[in-house]
Amino acid sequence: MLLLAGCGSVLQQAPGSLAVRNAHLARTGGAAILDLGLDCRLSGPMQDALDHGIPITLRIDLRAGHWPRALTATQRVELRYFPLSRRYQLRELDADDVRSFSTPAYLVAALGALRLNLPAAFLALPPATPLRVSAEIDPGALPGALRLPALFEPAWRLSATDYAWTLAAR
Incomplete structure (x- = not known):
């Protein structure tokens, strides 16, 4: 019985890790940009899925202000591998920004320097507005067999x- 209990813990995979290292709201040429640094380590099953061509999508949520007048935006970033070309891609799903990498390490490292486009409403935020950003895997973007x-x-x-910070004066 103890042997069987021990086997269960060996088969269970450790989770990956994701952390927001830094975030900054910038204005560039009349557009609102979220400069975001993520530290990411995919778990074994996530890396296996990616290496077999299954895209992994991260959902990034930004909130400015307090409820009920909070301004929100959601961006999605897709990590993908193309076996025929042996290239990894990082793609912002709401923009045409696609970057290509030769190794999964370069792909994950690129998450440390994301520039995400935001709605124009974020340009009008007054100084000292509280901001919060969160990031997580989007299970709804996975194929049906992996959602459960x-x-x-x-x-x-x-x-x-x-990750919380306050908007600085411009």
Whole structure:
């Protein structure tokens, strides 16, 4: 009985890790840009899925201000591998920004320097506005067979705690 209990813990995969290292709201040429640095380590099953051509999508939520007048934006960033060309891609799903990499390490490292386009409403935020950003894997973007494991298995949990800061004066 003890032997069987020990086997279960060996088979269970450790979860990946995701953390927001830094965030900054910038104005560039009349556009609002979120400069975001993520530290990401994919778990074994996530990396296996990626290496077999299954895209991994991260959902990034930004909130400015307080409820009920909070301004929100959601961006999605897709990590993908193309086996025929042996290239990894990082793509912002709401823009035409696609970057290509030769190794998964370069792909994950690129998450440390994201520039995400935001709605124009973020340009009008007054100084000292509180901001919060969070990031997590989007289980709804996975193929059907992986959605259930993404909801319940620790190896498919990937979310960062909220990162908060105050908008500086311009």
